Amino acid sequence: MTIRPGTTFLDDRGRVAQLHGIGVQRVGDRWFAWGEDKTAGQTFTAVACYSTADFATWRFEGNALEAADGDIGPDRVVERPKALRRPDGTWVLLLHIDTTDYAAARVGYAVSDRPEGPYRYMGSERPLGNVSRDIGVYQEAGIGYLLSEDRDNGLHLYRLRDDYLAVESIVATLRQQMRPEIGYESPTLVKHEDRYHLFGSDLTGWSLNDNMHATAGTLEGPWSPWRGFAPAGSRTFDSQVSVVVPVDSGFIYVGDRWQSDDLFHSPAVILPLRIDGDSAVLEWRDAWTPGEA
Template structure:
């Protein structure tokens, strides 16, 4: 058995696995995290089946460190073709719409990644169960890794990896249940559009002091790389040049961005980088790499901490 390392409950230890209240490995791979009514909810890929669909697991936490398993928000369903055990279902992300419903977004695919669709599901509570609605290519474009973002006014955005064109940002309908329009497309610096067109995968976006920050990972398969970020005054861009936010050559501390979590505390707003350290042959035990990330004045920077917590006042203590 591999020498798996586990974080102490109530603490975040990058590179160590979280355990839930029953001592089971928390399946927080490719996770989406939101805070609703003072409680953090996380939805992750359940990797019990390795690279194919094992369900979307839901957890809750008061502090991003002590996780309680809330059940399968979206289990394997052999009678739903998109959710069968031989399918690929990744990157679960959730937004709460103006009607108070919880909308889950997914990368839904075939085992050879030829379908390249976005999936939608809906529920009346964060943990679900979610009702699967459909899977489609947004505006006809391929879509693999995804992220989501809700602006201050409730406007929702879908971030989508479309290597045929670039990293796409779509505006969602008011209820988040469909794509309204494409607002911007960005390419990696080395791209030679259209022949070598590609953007970044595993996208995430946050807004800080009126400025939008877009994060992504280069297309290097299972190997990690120096993830990048860009900034813009609006989601429509123009976006700045992409640059590192972790030390160059660190491969983002051997991880890939999944999302950026913002939280408000008595000491102001803080941000957490939520990343994955994938083990291709043992995805179930792939470790999370979650770290405080400083975002201010158009700059983002990530520094390593062996262990850290978010205290009751919302301050990050390493």
């Protein structure tokens, strides 16, 4: 199947796939994806779950989490759904939990026996007392990690507790080189060979920007200076990174092209990403076939 970046994708029901802000994990021979259902615009409707074998065709697996009370009420903001599977087999869904004025700034946790859910919401926290907005996750050797944007202090890489339902400690904190020396949002982290690669977006709201990339030999650092990975001035091909996915043929970049006045129809930019040593390169393709990553 052919992928055309910058378009909306339809699921197996013929409906617009709600892939916004997605997290992705491989489950058997398919990739599962959890996205923000933007039926209600900014406020919470559900976390939709899909699966795909090729990032071109999407099968709806159901709503992993639906609006209820409190943190996940229909008047709240629930974003950046990212899932991890604990060593005991339990799936944990991590979420950015907020109010419409973004004053709450918390990370939420939900659990399920199945990747598609339904998930049971467990509550939220400000990790170690810090503001938490956009999030990402990473897992290695059974240890779970949370990436969390804290514009007061920087982009934190936290180690999660053994049950993945709270933060245990800070592993590293990264800031921008330029002023103001804040962190990056919408973070995602992958490892290639012996290097960790961290990607993030500048804090410009719905407005797009040149996303950045840093590397390190260990999670603790030292981390390299931030550098662009798409052509300068392209605003990352008018997208904001959501996740970088390791696939058999390399890596796939999945970004959001936000339409603030019609979030439901915001397109996805899905492109092959080349990682080599300390470098990451994203190039535009009008159309491409999975397996070329």
